[in-house]
Amino acid sequence: MRKAKGCVFCDIVAGKAPAYTVCEDELSMCILDINPFAQGHCLVIPKRHVPWWHDLTDEETASLFKMARHVAKCIMREFKPDFVCMYARGRRIPHTHIFLVPTVRGDVLDRFFNALEGVQEAPAELAGLRQPTIFREVAKRLRKSQDSIA
Numbered sequence: 001m002r003k004a005k006g007c008v009f010c011d012i013v014a015g016k017a018p019a020y021t022v023c024e025d026e027l028s029m030c031i032l033d034i035n036p037f038a039q040g041h042c043l044v045i046p047k048r049h050v051p052w053w054h055d056l057t058d059e060e061t062a063s064l065f066k067m068a069r070h071v072a073k074c075i076m077r078e079f080k081p082d083f084v085c086m087y088a089r090g091r092r093i094p095h096t097h098i099f100l101v102p103t104v105r106g107d108v109l110d111r112f113f114n115a116l117e118g119v120q121e122a123p124a125e126l127a128g129l130r131q132p133t134i135f136r137e138v139a140k141r142l143r144k145s146q147d148s149i150a
């Protein structure tokens, strides 16, 4: 699907909604996040409406990640964070968007991910996933699955 009705990122790509554009190429666009965690917080989006990043084409993937790296270098130069955190989620707006967030030790994002990592190691329901038999089975399933993915 090229555009999705009611998708704010599709509207931005079409020029029908305002955005602070940083750069764009044929397939991708980088804009400022309007609810930033820090100065320089950007979103890199594909111009085509693709809900989940793993459904991008090879060309879109290359464009998106090349732009993300390019902008991350600009963020490093201009805002001098410790590094630029990258993640993709999309639960609120299901149009692929790569978060680029400059972060320094102890800031909001750093505390959030530290808390998340604490959760990752603590609950009993996750402890069961750390068994060698489970790891072997999961790796086997993923290795086997590669045979049928283009």
Ligand SMILES: [Zn+2]
Pocket (backbone or CB within 6 Å): 003, 004, 007, 008, 009, 010, 011, 048, 049, 050, 094, 095
């Ligand atoms: Zn969209």
